[in-house]
Amino acid sequence: MHEQQILFHTTMAFKEKVFWQDTVTMPAGDTAGALPDSVDVAVIGAGFTGLSAARTLAQNGASVAVLEAESIGWGASSRNGGMVLTGLKLPLGTLSARYGGEAAHRLYAASLASIDCVEQIVREEQIACDFSRCGHLEVACKPKHFDDFRRSAELIARECNHTLRIIPKSELRAEIGSEIYHGGLVDDASAGLNPAQYVAGLAQAAQRAGARVYEGARVEKIERDANQGGASFRLTTARGPLWARDIFVATSGYTTSATRALQKKLIPIGSYIIATEPLPAALAAEVSPRDRMIYDSKNYLYYYRLTPDRRMLFGGRARFLPETPQSIRESAELLRRGMLDVYPQLRDIPVAYAWGGTLDFAFDMLPHAGKLNGFHYALGYAGHGVAMATYLGKIMAEIIGGRSQAEANPFHGLPFPGAPLGLYDGRPWFLPFAGAWYKFLDWVS
Secondary structure (H helix, E strand, O other), X not given: OOOOEEEOOOOOEEEEOOHHHHHOOOOOOEOOOOOOOEEEEEEEOXXXXXXXXXXXXXXXXXXXXXXXXXXXXXXXXXXXXXXXXOOOOOOHHHHHHHHOHHHHHHHHHHHHHHHHHHHHHHHHHOOOOOOEOOOEEEEOOOHHHHHHHHHHHHHHHHHHOOOOEEEOHHHHHHOOOOOOOOOEEEEOOOEEOOHHHHHHHHHHHHHHHOOEEEOOOOEEEEEEEEEOOEEEEEEEEOOEEEEEEEEEEOOHHHOOHHHHHHHOOEXXXXXXXXXXXXXXXXXXXXXXXXXXXXXXXOOOOEEEEEOOOOOEEEEEOOOOOOOOHHHHXXXXXXXXXXXXXXXXXXXXXXXXXXXXXXXXXXXXXXXXEEEEOOEEEEEOOOOOHHHHHHHHHHHHHHHHOOOOOHHHOOOOOOOOOOOHHHOOOOOOOOHHHHHHHHHHHHHHO
């Protein structure tokens, strides 16, 4: 990512660069060699989903080409907050009402299994990424939200046999050095990691298993055809053509018109993050005594954590539109104000980094994985992608390789809706209105 020194209207300066990317040297993909004539599976996208799938496919004997438009981990996989969270964007009660209790239990169980999956891969591949089961803390912005926490914890304990701890306002100081919240909800199963180091480790693991990663190989067109008598796909890329028996699309918020049917089902949403200079040890212990992953209860939410070197990383939907240099600068100021609302004691700590990235939301706010128009896919993580992307990449690879049935996919059989009335072609013209709507919901909730 292009690095710039940016000045606030104050005397503060920061790098317009992803902090995590300064902590790792990404492994080299193939940038110049010719693509193979054909492979068993072409994986589109070298992020968490695609690299997890490539690792599993190659371990099981498939020839795999990972086609990445930019470079390894360039997209959301290195730009996120590094939060490895239980649950999904939708609460269990909503899932039960929409899909029934059995499906809701299956989806919640998958969210727990996804963290185990990340932990297992980190251990097996010896990925040094500061993985830690530190737990997460959700903080209530209003008393009503805290009441909702109680009901949610009771439902999850009863229906899913998973324990969450309610933290009343009187005890919240042991969890967070802020006075503005009305209580909290802790899940000790969640984790944190350095996402850039993790995606780099995934890439190295996939390469060791035999997968090839081709950078600068943007997929421009996919055609169903026959190659040497077998049903195959012909992919036209920026680096030439490639035949593949199967295709796995793992492009999330960067899905393009090459897979138009998927693009029309996904909304790319900008998310922005700032990271401060390292905090003094005493101040770090004050603002986050348990070193948890923290996020608030709003729709238009903030999420924040300490990095391993004690920076405050603070993110949110400061702007809904995907990142531009201007939106990053504007978002940095908005996020700093938000950070100081939460933590006034950080007013003298400089912001060192600011960056943006693009998340993908489906219209029902759920991840989706399956098969469409003959190719396989997994995407739509709605901000819960570190764990679920890894997990679904592995599960879909096992299905593609014939080692699991389609039913092993926890999202199998769920509807994957597009826009109401079909009024969407993949260009999110409505995002400013959506941002205003969520702010209104937060106001009236």
